[in-house]
Amino acid sequence: MLLDTASLYFRAYFGVPDSVRAPDGTPVNAVRGLLDFIARLVQDHRPDDLVACWDDDWRPHWRVELIPSYKAHRVAQESEQGPDEEETPDTLSPQVPVIVDVLAALGIARVGAPGYEADDVIGTLTARASGPVDIVTGDRDLFQLVDDARQRRVLYPLKGVGTLQTTDEAWLREKYGVDGPGYADLALLRGDPSDGLPGVPGIGEKTAAKLLATFGDLAGIMAAVDDPGAKLTPAQRRRLYEARDYLAVAPKVVRVAADAPLPEFDAALPTEPRDPAALEELAARWGLGGSLQRLLAVLPR
The missing domain is CATH 3.40.50.1010 (5'-nuclease)
Known part of the structure; x- marks a missing residue:
């Protein structure tokens, strides 16, 4: 314990x-x-x-x-x-x-x-x-x-x-629609005001869960951003692209x-x-x- x-x-x-x-x-x-x-x-x-x-x-x-x-x-x-x-x-x-x-x-x-x-x-x-x-x-x-x-x-x-x-x-x-490791990806996408994590503007908990269900994990989501054929709305693609610098470092901060x-x-x-x-x-x-x-x-x- x-x-x-x-x-x-x-x-x-x-x-x-x-x-x-x-x-x-x-x-x-x-x-x-x-x-x-x-x-x-x-x-x-x-x-x-x-x-x-x-x-x-x-x-x-x-x-x-x-x-x-x-x-x-x-x-x-x-x-x-x-x-x-x-x-x-x-x-x-x-x-x-x-x-x-x-x-x-x-x-x-x-x-x-x-x-x-x-x-x-x-x-x-x-x-x-x-x-x-x-x-x-x-x-x-x-x-x-x-x-x-x-x-x-x-x-x-x-x-x-x-x-x-x-x-x-x-x-x-x-x-949440995720497993244990998926919770870290959900948290960094959604953000957490109590820890000062900004998250991705416009990507709330439900959207983050749907993205993870569709693309598997954060790496899969970011690969989809670069794939014109991936099923992302224009707004989601833009928001994720604009947050790419944050998303590149957030996993190391959020994952224990x-x-x-x-x-x-x-x-x-x-x-x-x-x-x-x-x-x-x-x-x-x-x-x-x-x-x-x-x-x-x-x-x-």
């Missing part, structure tokens, strides 16, 4: 009231909400391995070089020395180091890669895995990794993590990496805390209470 950790702690932050606080009054709603999420996922799905995948760089420079608008609207402060700072709520940012410390004390693997997003970590671990993989994320971009033959599916939270949409190839075809340089780590789900003393201190300092106890109760099972 691979967790898109930031996606889940953002969801926890907005789903759990900020009245959930540590003894000193600091909000810990994201911390406790994430612990509850993990406890429920472990209880319901019993993974052998669990990895909290991490954004070492949420807006990699190599993606921005290709498409400068990539996540640009979410930048709080640009940095020349390291990753750009993402705009986050004032009371969420201080909780992220607490999450890091709690995961370490528990012994739950937290894995990132310099210059890569959590999506790329997930893509790399999915490519490496020999057995079934469940990806837990609120980010539809990762639908591109769905692969029934290799038992790769996305568990997409609809309400907390108690209600999860199981995204497999049948669901993708019914909803399968070869991110990951550190060595132990993915096995722990049955007991790695550092009980540190965990006890964190629990007391941050008032983790029932959320931590619920997770500790399901780990040995």
Whole structure:
């Protein structure tokens, strides 16, 4: 089981009231909400391995070089020395180091890669895995990794993590008319304002799906643009031609990496805390209470 950790702690932050606080009054709603999420996922799905995948760089420079608008609207402060700072709520940012410390004390693997997003970590671990993989994320971009033959599916939270949409190839075809790899092509044609991807003007989701159904993939669509006999309307041909520079680089931006340089780590789900003393201190300092106890109760099972 691979967790898109930031996606889940953002969801926890907005789903759990900020009245959930540590003894000193600091909000810990994201911390406790994430612990509850993990406890429920472990209880319901019993993974052998669990990895909290991490954004070492949420807006990699190599993606921005290709498409400068990539996540640009979410930048709080640009940095020349390291990753750009993402705009986050004032009371969420201080909780992220607490999450890091709690995961370490528990012994739950937290894995990132310099210059890569959590999506790329997930893509790399999915490519490496020999057995079934469940990806837990609120980010539809990762639908591109769905692969029934290799038992790769996305568990997409609809309400907390108690209600999860199981995204497999049948669901993708019914909803979007594409398979997993086709979803990446659909997304880059359609565009995604939340990621700053412009898409092709005039090509919406339904048109993109029809083009992919007709021509197979992005390469097939672009070959059709150069084929006078291909069944494209004049407007579609013109729009795709005018967007050819964007479409030449968009696949590298939209498709997750399968070869991110990951550190060595132990993915096995722990049955007991790695550092009980540190965990006890964190629990007391941050008032983790029932959320931590619920997770500790399901780990040995």
